[in-house]
Amino acid sequence: MSTRCQKKGRARREGRRDDPEEVPVSSEYDLVIRSRRAVLPEGETAAAVAVQEGRIAAVGPYGGAVSGREEIDLGDTALLPGLVDTHVHVNEPGRTEWEGFATATRAAAAGGVTTIIDMPLNSIPPTVDVAALETKRAVAAPQVFVDVGFWGGAIPGNLPNLRPLHAAGVYGFKCFMSPSGVDEFPPLSHMGLHEAMTEIASFGGLLIVHAEDAAYLEEPASGAYRDFLLSRPPVGEFAAVRRAVKYAAETGVRLHILHVSAADALAAVARAQAQGLPVTAETCPHYLTLTDSEASSTAYKCCPPIRDEANRDELWKALASGVIGCVVSDHSPCEPALKEGDFATAWGGVSSLQLGLPVVWTAARERGHSLADVVSWMAYGPAELAGLTRKGRIEAGRDADLVAFDPDAGFVVDPSALNHRHPVTPYAGRALTGVVRTTWLRGEPVGDRPAGRLLTRGEV
Incomplete structure (x- = not known):
């Protein structure tokens, strides 16, 4: 995680002003990073970012008279806020052979992700x-090499545990409306879903839902991808999202729909948002960039499934309109042996934590979107969803979680070069644009020693 930057030392430290919004000429900060392509909340611009004690102290003009004990000039390499990925299956403890905190967070940092949930x-x-x-x-x-927070789970029988988990600092609660794939995390019934929403609403919590209606799912007729796709039709997502939104309106809970793959399901989300209900949605890089016709191996298998090109185009439209507010990985790895076999029997999950940024950027810019759009979907949106008030933006007072990203450099995905525990990915051999040069966590480059922190909802 190195970068070609111009660095120079400064004489001595003179402290910082009380008002971090201003960049006084005489200030000397711990670190100053300059970029002609800094992605700020107001858009892409040339800027200098001053860092003090792990926080962004000030943001000023690119050529401004501000100095630091260390200075880095990125030139035309973009400076992004660290990405926030609120949908990561680390699997540890218990299934560390599938992934683990060390490998997952190394992969996150290599991909410009500085916070995962x-x-x-x-x-x-x-x-x-x-x-x-x-x-x-x-x-x-x-x-952990990056900062890590935790979701709680809502399953049958644990209703009394939800409030204590909220008090203990989880960022919200995940539930399934169909089998999860593991016996220890069963789905909620319709009544159980309503009860969980009522309870979570009573303490102002957030429910995040895997929305596929079990009534519309069936066993694939064969091991071919076409039959796997037919076994999880769009109507399953549509029905589940409609029910979840209905219950959210009745209970007042804040609701987030996970990994939308079927664009038809977004109609209920859009209606809810138009009515002012606190309902949001996300999608994933694989749904935005892959199609059913490409599914040549079980590395493509995930639930809900990757659908056709026309559906993919509609997901991009929903992103552009704001109906979908987040793009997150749903990084769900497993041992390679569990990906063997066919689409009827293999584990469903895509490994992409390290690759999400270049995957999305490659497709986004081909469709006329900007780096600022990608940052909105992959940093601002997820941080807002989880209430991470110190993450996801380059502005004074936020953590100095930053990424040097070369938006024009290209590379070909080599699975052996990934930091995930297992080199299994549907992007193997794919040519992508955009290379992460350096990732900083609270103003320090992510290196060979774990320096991440565990996050708790509501902490300052």
Whole structure:
């Protein structure tokens, strides 16, 4: 994670002003990074970012008279806020052979992701009570290379655990409306979903939902991708999203629809948003860039499935209109042996945590979108979803989580070069545009030693 930058030392430290919005001429900060393509909340511009004690102290003109003990001039290499990925299955403890905090967070940093929120499955135990949360935190603490927060889980029988988990600092609660694939994290019934929403609404929490209606799912007729796709039709997503939105309106819960793959399902989300309901949605890089016709191996298998080109185009339209507000990985790896066989039997999950930024940027710019758009979807949006008020933006007061990103450099995906535990990816051999040169976490380049922190909802 190195970069070709111009660096120069400065004489001595003179402290900082009380008002970090101003960049006084005499200031000397810990670090100043300049870029002609800094992506700020107001858009892409030339800027100098001053860092003090791990926070962004000020943002000023690219050529402004501000100095630091270390200075880096990126030139035309873009400076982005660290990305936030709120949909990562780390799987540790219990299934560390699938992934793990060390490998997952190394991969995140290599891909420009400085904060992840870990899903409550497929670890054992799943994060469905405070004891399980504490177990996971204890395992993660010494290993993480980026900052890590945690979702809790809502499953049958754990309704009394939701409020204590919220108090313990999870960012919200995940549930399934169809089988999850692992026995220890069963889906909620319709009544159970309504009860969970009522309880979570009572303390102002967030429910994130895997929305596929089990009534419309069936076993594939064969191991071919076409039959797998037919076994999980768009109507399954549509029906589930419609029901979840209906219950959210009745209970007042804040609702987020996970990994939308079927564009038809977004109609209910759009209506809810038009009515002012707190309903949001996300999609994933694989749904935006891959199609059913490309599914040549089980590396493409995920649930819900990758659909056709016309559907993919509609997802891009939903992103452009704001109906979808986040693009996150749904990084869901497993041992390679579980990806063997055919589409009827292989584990469903795509490994893409390290590749999300170049995958999305490659497709986005071909469709006329800007770097600012990509940052909105992959940093601002996820940070806002989780309430991460110090993440996702380059502005004074935020953590100095930053990424030097060369938007014009190209590379071909070599699975062996990835930091994920297993080199399995549907992007193998794909030519992509955009290379992460350096990732900074609180103003320090991510290196060979874990320096990430565990995050708790609501902490300052």
